Each structure stands twice: as C-alpha cells, then as structure tokens.
Amino acid sequence: MSGCQSEGEEGPDDPFAAAKRRVLSIQPAAPRWERVARLEGRTGETDRLAISAQARRWRIRWRCAGDGITFSVTPRPAGGRRLRRGDCERAGTATWVQGGPVRLTVTTPERWSAVVEQQVDTPLREPPLRAMRAPGARLIASGRFLPVEGAGKGTASLYRLASGRLALRLGDLRTSAYSDLVVWISRGAPKTSEEIATTPRFRLAALKSTRGSQNYLLPEDIEREAVGSVVIWWTSANIGYTAAALH
Known part of the structure; x- marks a missing residue:
C-alpha cells in the first residue's frame, strides 16, 4: 500500500492540489495581538x-x-457593555468585542498606565528593518518555503547587518492559521520532521503571523554556519510544517 502524501504536498496525481492552493491563498492569518497605544495619566478622556x-x-x-x-x-459597543471597572490591587485587563476608532474615558483618583492592543487576523506587513537597508548591510542567503508536513509559501532572506549581526526576513509568508507555530533555525537543510528534530537547531521566536512579511534578529553569538534553513515548527503536533533552505 502506498503511503499518504503530507498535507500541502502536491504530487502529479493529487486531485486536491488546486483546492489546497486556493485554501492557502484565502485563509486568514491566525489571530494575533498587536499594540495600538501606550497610555498614562490621570482621570480624563x-x-x-x-x-x-x-x-x-x-x-x-x-x-x-x-x-x-x-x-x-x-x-x-454593539451588544456589549460600555463601562468596565477594576481595582488597583493588581494589574487588570478589560476586553471589548468591537472594531473601529473609539474614545476611552478613564476615571481614577490616582495615576494609571495602560497598553491598548487589538486582535487581528489580517496579514502582517512589517517593512524591512532599517538596519537591513543601511550602508554596510547585505543579503547573504535566501530561499523559498516548501512543504514539510504542511503547506507553506513565501521567501526567507538572511542579512548580515553593518554591526555583523544576522537578521532574518520572511517575505509574503503563507501557511496554515495555527496559533502555536514557532521559527526554528536549523544548521542543515532537513526535509522531514525526523531530520529536523535530529539536526542541530535552535528556537528563534514564536511566529509573528501566519501570513505576511516579518523580521527577526538572530542572537548576537550566532554565526552564518549555524543557519542552514528556516523551519516553521508546529508545537502541538511536534512536526515541521514548512521550511526554507538558505543558499
């Protein structure tokens, strides 16, 4: 009996190849929290x-x-409460299911500070880091994401900044909308989850978004020889989802 193809693998006899490409193209990003503002002050609007x-x-x-x-x-808010109250004995959180600009009035006798965040599922559009475009910075390797055990498209670009530090940019990434994907850096160019797990590697960061473009600074002590490929690892399933070998 022949083995089953991995999700996202498009062989010549795969009747679902076109459907897989369409799902990947229209699927929203995994919901993520992003900062809107940092506030502080006293009572007032x-x-x-x-x-x-x-x-x-x-x-x-x-x-x-x-x-x-x-x-x-x-x-x-439509169908929600306008007011939220809390005490000051510990840090607190209040959430509203609402989109669009709002005004917030704060009532408290003493000073307060807060961070406002919104949850979105739109593609992330981080511009390249300024250091990637600065004099002395250069692109030293790149590759395209290919399926491992799941679907993935986009590019990975490795830069050496003027300071000597390495930085990674993922361009137009598209992968499935799971919330527990992480970015691993592998020394080799593994093609299966088993190879990924047995090749020297390190966890770079949680994936910022399953769609769009995003930047990551590598630790200062990481040398070029340690960066053979970028792997998107699905933590819950303990598998490599998609990977890009850097050349």
Whole structure:
C-alpha cells in the first residue's frame, strides 16, 4: 500500500492540489495581538484610539495606584457593555468585542498606565528593518518555503547587518492559521520532521503571523554556519510544517 502524501504536498496525481492552493491563498492569518497605544495619566478622556475596523476585539491592560478604576468607551459597543471597572490591587485587563476608532474615558483618583492592543487576523506587513537597508548591510542567503508536513509559501532572506549581526526576513509568508507555530533555525537543510528534530537547531521566536512579511534578529553569538534553513515548527503536533533552505 502506498503511503499518504503530507498535507500541502502536491504530487502529479493529487486531485486536491488546486483546492489546497486556493485554501492557502484565502485563509486568514491566525489571530494575533498587536499594540495600538501606550497610555498614562490621570482621570480624563484619551485621544481617539485607532482600533482597526477589521479588529476582532481589543483590550486594555492596566495598572493603577488608587482605590479603583473605571473605563468608559464611546461609541457604545454593539451588544456589549460600555463601562468596565477594576481595582488597583493588581494589574487588570478589560476586553471589548468591537472594531473601529473609539474614545476611552478613564476615571481614577490616582495615576494609571495602560497598553491598548487589538486582535487581528489580517496579514502582517512589517517593512524591512532599517538596519537591513543601511550602508554596510547585505543579503547573504535566501530561499523559498516548501512543504514539510504542511503547506507553506513565501521567501526567507538572511542579512548580515553593518554591526555583523544576522537578521532574518520572511517575505509574503503563507501557511496554515495555527496559533502555536514557532521559527526554528536549523544548521542543515532537513526535509522531514525526523531530520529536523535530529539536526542541530535552535528556537528563534514564536511566529509573528501566519501570513505576511516579518523580521527577526538572530542572537548576537550566532554565526552564518549555524543557519542552514528556516523551519516553521508546529508545537502541538511536534512536526515541521514548512521550511526554507538558505543558499
């Protein structure tokens, strides 16, 4: 009996190849939290918060020094509460299921600080790091993502910055919308999960987004010889999902 093809593997007799490509092209990114603003002050109305109209929800994570704190949102969230109250004994979080710009009124007798974040599933569009375009920086290797046990498309580019440090850019990445994918750097160019697991490697970071372009700085002590490929690893399933060999 012949073995089954891995998800995302498009052999010549794969009747679902076109459907797989279409799913990968239209699938949203895995939901992620991104910072909108950092706030601090005393009682009063904040400036308008630029919450994206495409945000699934947004939240405020606060600290305060008084007896309590109250947040009021305008316009009123559809089907939700305008007011949120908390105490100042410990850090707190309040979440609203609402998209679009809002105004936040804060009532508390003492100073407070907060971080506002929104949850989105749109592609990440990080521009190249300024250091990647600075004099003395150069592209030293690149490759394209190919399936390992899952679908993946896009490019990986390795830069040596003017400081000598290595930096990685993933361009137009598209892979399945799982929330527990991580970026591994492998010394070799493994093609299977078993090869990935047995080849010297290190965990670089959690994948910022399953769609779009994103940058990563490698640790300062990592040399070029240690960077043979970029692997997107699915933690829950303990498998390599997609990988790009760097040449």
